[in-house]
Amino acid sequence: MSALLSQDINYDAIKDPQIVTLLKGLKHRRFNAYYAPDAAAARKIVLELVPADVKVGTGDSTSATQLGIADALKERGTVVYDAHRRGNSWDDTHRFSALSYSPDCRYFLTGTNVVTQDGRLVNVDAVGNRVAGMFYGHEHSVLIISRNKIVKDLDAAFHRIRTQISPQHVKIRSTDLGGRPFKTGCVKTGVCVDCQGEDRTCNVFTVIEGKPKRTTVHVVVVDLDIGLGWDPSWPQERIQKIIDGYKSLVWIPPQLKN
Numbered sequence: 001m002s003a004l005l006s007q008d009i010n011y012d013a014i015k016d017p018q019i020v021t022l023l024k025g026l027k028h029r030r031f032n033a034y035y036a037p038d039a040a041a042a043r044k045i046v047l048e049l050v051p052a053d054v055k056v057g058t059g060d061s062t063s064a065t066q067l068g069i070a071d072a073l074k075e076r077g078t079v080v081y082d083a084h085r086r087g088n089s090w091d092d093t094h095r096f097s098a099l100s101y102s103p104d105c106r107y108f109l110t111g112t113n114v115v116t117q118d119g120r121l122v123n124v125d126a127v128g129n130r131v132a133g134m135f136y137g138h139e140h141s142v143l144i145i146s147r148n149k150i151v152k153d154l155d156a157a158f159h160r161i162r163t164q165i166s167p168q169h170v171k172i173r174s175t176d177l178g179g180r181p182f183k184t185g186c187v188k189t190g191v192c193v194d195c196q197g198e199d200r201t202c203n204v205f206t207v208i209e210g211k212p213k214r215t216t217v218h219v220v221v222v223d224l225d226i227g228l229g230w231d232p233s234w235p236q237e238r239i240q241k242i243i244d245g246y247k248s249l250v251w252i253p254p255q256l257k258n
């Protein structure tokens with residue numbers, strides 16, 4: 001086993017104490033936890049975790065796209081049903097989504113919206129497919145988490161999802177990037193009004209507290225700012241960089257395009 005995949009993490013080499021606490025919390029909950037200092041290390045970990053000859057299903061994860069993980073797996077010859085990729089037709093998206101949840105896919109790759117310092121994985125989903133794939137239907141799920149997704153506790157996790165991640169996700173994908181305007185209230189203001197219409201995206205909340213009985217969960221903690229999420233107290237420059245990176249690769253469903 002390589003040093004990257006070792007469960008004996010060298011905590012002394014990690015500068016951010018929040019990440020050390022998180023890695024220990026994840027292991028305490030019987031998740032397999034890995035530390036990646038950069039994108040290249042994250043790709044290397046996933047390439048070592050996932051056997052070359054398996055099929056990999058995916059849930060929508062901008063973080064995984066930013067790290068180039070699906071591309072690296074495909075270049076290596078692994079079949080990846082990369083459904084949530086800009087440029088896919090709606091037919092492709094549906095086809096690859098359906099294949100992602102087939103029993104043929106022993107591995108499932110996605111990201112996580114928020115993680116508490118002690119290792120609880122907290123997510124929101126519109127359809128529910130991404131979150132379900134994390135804990136059921138595949139032998140292994142591989143979850144990408146970056147340093148900007150760490151929050152203090154469950155209260156902070158739900159607060160961040162409701163006041164920031166969900167409204168910003170809707171606003172960016174529709175208003176900012178020119179998709180169909182959602183009728184959700186948050187779309188123009190970026191503030192949640194607990195809408196109840198058909199366009200609501202915050203329909204399924206999940207908290208994974210420990211290793212699901214039938215799934216091995218691998219959590220790759222990446223020491224980078226990627227995906228969507230920040231603390232409002234951070235410098236504006238850091239926040240803007242996160243938003244710009246997210247906007248550059250977030251998946252926009254084809255049917256949302258005007």
Ligand code: SF4
Pocket residue numbers: 162166167170184185186187191192193194195196199200201202
């Ligand atoms: S519940 Fe509705 S208004 Fe609130 S963030 Fe979700 S989609 Fe937006």
